[in-house]
Amino acid sequence: MSDATRTTEQHDQPELKRVMGPKLLLLFIIGDILGTGVYALTGQVAAEVGGAAWVPFLVAFAVALVTACSYLELVTKYPQAAGAALYVHKAFAIHFFTFIVAFAVMSSGITSASTASQAFAANLALVFGIDASKTLIMVIALAFMALIMAINFRGASESVKTNVVLTLIELSGLLLVILVGFYAIGGGNADWGRVVAFETPDNKNVFLAVTTATSLAFFAMVGFEDSVNMAEETKDPSRIFPKIMLTGLGVTAVIYVLVSICAVAIVPVGELADSATPLTLVVERGAPGIPVDTLLPIISMFAVANSALINMMMASRLLYGMSKQAVLPPFLGKVHPKTRTPYAAIIFTTVIAFALIAYVSYASVDTIALLGGTTALLLLAVFAVVNVAVLVLRKDHVEHDHFVTPTALPIIGAIACAYLVTPLSGRAGQQYQVAGLLLALGIILWAITWFANRAIRGERTYVKDPTDLK
Numbered sequence: 001m002s003d004a005t006r007t008t009e010q011h012d013q014p015e016l017k018r019v020m021g022p023k024l025l026l027l028f029i030i031g032d033i034l035g036t037g038v039y040a041l042t043g044q045v046a047a048e049v050g051g052a053a054w055v056p057f058l059v060a061f062a063v064a065l066v067t068a069c070s071y072l073e074l075v076t077k078y079p080q081a082a083g084a085a086l087y088v089h090k091a092f093a094i095h096f097f098t099f100i101v102a103f104a105v106m107s108s109g110i111t112s113a114s115t116a117s118q119a120f121a122a123n124l125a126l127v128f129g130i131d132a133s134k135t136l137i138m139v140i141a142l143a144f145m146a147l148i149m150a151i152n153f154r155g156a157s158e159s160v161k162t163n164v165v166l167t168l169i170e171l172s173g174l175l176l177v178i179l180v181g182f183y184a185i186g187g188g189n190a191d192w193g194r195v196v197a198f199e200t201p202d203n204k205n206v207f208l209a210v211t212t213a214t215s216l217a218f219f220a221m222v223g224f225e226d227s228v229n230m231a232e233e234t235k236d237p238s239r240i241f242p243k244i245m246l247t248g249l250g251v252t253a254v255i256y257v258l259v260s261i262c263a264v265a266i267v268p269v270g271e272l273a274d275s276a277t278p279l280t281l282v283v284e285r286g287a288p289g290i291p292v293d294t295l296l297p298i299i300s301m302f303a304v305a306n307s308a309l310i311n312m313m314m315a316s317r318l319l320y321g322m323s324k325q326a327v328l329p330p331f332l333g334k335v336h337p338k339t340r341t342p343y344a345a346i347i348f349t350t351v352i353a354f355a356l357i358a359y360v361s362y363a364s365v366d367t368i369a370l371l372g373g374t375t376a377l378l379l380l381a382v383f384a385v386v387n388v389a390v391l392v393l394r395k396d397h398v399e400h401d402h403f404v405t406p407t408a409l410p411i412i413g414a415i416a417c418a419y420l421v422t423p424l425s426g427r428a429g430q431q432y433q434v435a436g437l438l439l440a441l442g443i444i445l446w447a448i449t450w451f452a453n454r455a456i457r458g459e460r461t462y463v464k465d466p467t468d469l470k
Contacts, residue, residue: 181262
């Protein structure tokens, strides 16, 4: 198909309805960032740096902030719902590289949802007072992922109203932790001295401990990049995106820092690290009269369920988009005739999630930390590339006004993200194994498709239109 024909067909398609103003966009961004990370990984972050658990969250916010500025320049310059794949394709025009970036984003959705399934299982066991073994947690996590698949099959979509409700539920749990923390600190039932005490593992200096913890804490900051996929449904995106995205990041950073301060002030670091539901433990200690043993786990379950559904929907749709562009096998592009959902891609991504859940359940590591860290690893690699893409695309001028980030920020962002990707940051080796296996699967699928396209149809394998990878 010629570019002219493709352009004509695109113009014949109706535009997406622009329904999101500043308030709804702000709630979308906050809701997308809040969720599994802070509920599940606060104890693991504290285990790396001791009472100064707020420091890695603050550093993760700084890295996210400079990268968000790069995304802001790109989304206001190219207000199309495609995200990193579009920006990388415009900057480098290397089809295989565009595919790898898109597949990495897709894989991060699966690892994020798998992290959420583990957190959901731990909270469900707490609600029902079950002393769950690793095997039982795995079974619950698999059942939860199967439920997510069933909802995905029925065509459930992330509506603005649903996002608002779930965001408010997520916020209520974190605000409860903060209020209880202030109450305990004000009543003298907390150890304020722990908040400024660095306690690092024996084999790590402070810098390495902070970067290791930041690699985990960054999982709690991801989500802001998803908002660029709402560009075509946002009113006047070039004008409102910069202020709203930066406000959303700022709000979540304040919440995370306050939550981490309250957590370590109330509960000793060792107990936080050993708990599968650290924030529930914080409220139990800070305000014993609150029936939090049921309330907060239920709130946490809402938060992680929302995260899992959004990420699995994103992963399956992205896989479907790559199949429709003939860069992945055609069977992944099959659509159910009744529900009109990409059922083959949904099954395929769910099978990968099942495999990840089973693998980490029997690995001798913290499962949530491994999957959360792998999610951050994949996205940090993508963010490093996006920060470079901003600088490359400076030579591409557009007619409308758009946000321009100071040149120093994408340079800092690229260096910081690249460093946090490397083993020098203290990242666990198993995270590279999981990420490598996922990307290897993508490369194998690409190679199979390339051979089929070349040998059977005599066609090239390339990303034809990055705006359809969504």
